[in-house]
Amino acid sequence: MEYDVVIVGAGPAGLSAAIRLMQRAQAAAQELSVCVVEKGSEVGAHILSGAVFEPRALNELLPDWQTLGAPLKTPVTHDDIYWFNNAEQARKIPGIAAPKTMHNSGNFIISAANLCRWLAEQAEGLGVDIFPGFAASELLINDGAVAGIIIGDMGVDRQGQPKDSYTPGMELKAKYTLFAEGCRGHLGKQLINQFKLDLDSAPQHYAIGFKEIWDVPADQHHPGLVVHSAGWPLNDASGGGYLYHSEDQQVVVGLIVDLNYQNPYLNPFEEFQRYKQHPVIRQYLSGGKRVTYGARAIAKGGLHSLPKMSFKGGLLLGCNAGTLNFAKIKGNHTAMKSGMLAAETVADALFNGDLGGEDLTAYASNIKNSWLYTELYSARNFGAAIHKFGSFFGGVYNTLDQNLFQGKLPFTLHDTTPDHACLKLASECQPISYPKPDNQLSFDRLSSVYLSNTNHEEEQPCHLRLKDASIPITFNLAKYAEPAQRYCPAGVYEIIEDEHANPKLQINAQNCIHCKTCDIKDPSQNITWVTPEGGGGPNYPNM
Template structure:
């Protein structure tokens, strides 16, 4: 049955009315909810607010480095320390290291540009920060519905957004309702704020429908892959932050890594690869595993004899919206707004987005609150982008607007020119570098590229995908339609495999896509097998597929990773 047929047979859906509906319980969405309730309390107004979260709980799907700038949090909740916010480990030292195959060279701290200094910031589990924000929101009267993904945008007859609908539960693989079927519900709002994170499923649709990106550069993305480790106390320096560039990436592939020393002998390590990479044989997951074998990195995980004496605790991956202010779409449309990484406010030079998410959530909330109490609904919240333009966040993003685009010219040129803009020009460059092509169009045919031979994992320091997905606590109800859909099922074997050597099997960090023998053909042909149960919701496939044939849609509520401590 089609979704329309299901509604005709089992509907109509129950509808709930709110002043503001928020999609996504991440830092942006929860900050918007908190700010709405704060304003209502300050001015004696009653504003109803609901937050939908596709994860099993707030924070379950949250993945970030993360070094957090507390500036926006302090604006939102000035007494966050007294209220127990989990910002426990201040940064004590920064290190930038340029790696080569046998080691690397650390840049003296006095030569680091301003954006590379983390004094006053904190090493955090952003998932734990989000869990704490959810507690603050609920204490103010915000309703949070975890395990309820917003699957559909609802529109008024005039084309304005009037809310969202949650996905149906209990649909079998054949598309028909099972004995556990439960019809989705509609949530109507005077305004709907979308805070789904990078490459939001509904945000993507809204950008296309309202042509919000007509005047901006194509958005740029990266994939971030992360592990949480417990290491030997003798190798641990609380508050130490290390970033690396160079090996194992080549000169013309954007990428870098981090190693953050949190409290309790824990370290967060991860690797970021720009999704504009050209070689279809590149595997971001395996580049990350290879990075850990560099002597400057491996030391943290081994004893004096070179034996691994650390324990890997968790794993995850997530796309990063990295185009900056030049790729920022219009963020308002009739009836709603985009905030946080759903729009793309991350400052890629600082490798920080949580402060931007919190700030934009607050700005959108303030605009929505004023509109609601003035009796308006379903119009454009123009006060939100106007407030952003006058904010410290806009100034910060504009200062670093050229950062990633310089690296299109290679690591050496990018390093020199970003240093020149920051040191000599103090962020006031008289030029702006634009990009014209989306990431998926950058992939070259396999015939023009050299295959990459990756070493086998040792199971101690380096690992395979399946053992990694296992410790992400990823789970999906097996008897449901795949949430990884193909516009044309023939494209992977007909185009992607012969022309690009099947890049799906490499850019996915969770082993979702495999080319296997097609036993029904009898001719040695292959077919694409989609292991949707492995999906960690990173959205890389939706972004990087060279034919744009893969479309990520919401699975049944609560499915996906359940990150702990990430």
């Protein structure tokens, strides 16, 4: 099938691009064919975000969003920001002492998944073809330019042989292909390597973000209240926690753990379980019921980690490039803006006779001349300051930088060590003892994965590929106590004994919730996450 534009990923960036392309086509009285492919079983199935949403980009994309029924129903009413001293004590930080980027007046507590479902409706109403359940598995490259993508085969067994249900993949050809796969996109990673897009950028930095949705008693629910925290339990890592009071007597709670941590015994999932036991958080969750769980990697390197975002035949959008503004802990509005700018760049080219396959370098200029660049520039030192100075003193630095100097201090901090290279040897670190789950506030990983509605067709090739099957034992286990056992939030990786009582790595790919943490944090960079059959993975209802 041939289109003018193929978009990979029905997230905020991809759908905003699709809508803007059709808006531009209508304004120019031009015909334009646009297709969006989405690996989730439906639009929104793989979308996970906090999310406090800044409507700036939406105001530009669809100014009448309120009339159109956008799912923005809970305005932020109040911000509480805490420093957790330990497991019992906390200090509330006055608003004036917190970076202004953490203030959320005018923002909304939303489900990003439901926003994407609504955006998909708007896109389809404009004539966009959207195909959920189809995974873009390979690039189409012609004469050094991206010419589209290949949808993965369906109905293939573990050995790669067709089953009775076999359906061959399909080529989707395009003049331009826009990649909006989200953080650590499978094809985006290939593109960055193949076209050497990161030669002039710092390494991307990541965190893993956890999220749960709880039904809570009415007297503990305060719609519009936003709670952020730093400090405990992250004694061996940087990051922070959040709890948002959304609609329908629900709260969302989560923890963000930066993946540059050093102790290989750290378990981000267990840190999240401890976080919920703090009195500030416990007061809102006690007596409630956990209804959904998920986790996802977050690209948080900011401006200095952005790769070149254009190449022959295509563009990188949103978190696939790393446009999240970590100073705000927000990436939906920046992803949407990048998608809109990408669409405008492509429309300008096509409507002026471009036949496709070019390197649209005007995209970089369009970004630099937009508020997206201004935001990322003002926040350029945020993550590096936290990494260099720690959560407390890094927070003090960022408060001064953002509140007094508007992000314009005349120097720049850099963090050039990739996250996977930060681990210390296990022999240099102390194991961490985590309490057993109480099954009221804290839980185990497998019962949590159950709530993510994760499913994969079992008889298919493993989508978690090892470059060298011996490395998990000979290198990772020997030197780092195989941290995959702990950093994976879904229990995918286990060290078990074979019939001779020798250790071996077992991969439970069925459990994978597509967070990409293994592809990022593995110290030997031996794991490559590739897309499984379309429709597999989590099925988040309203994350």
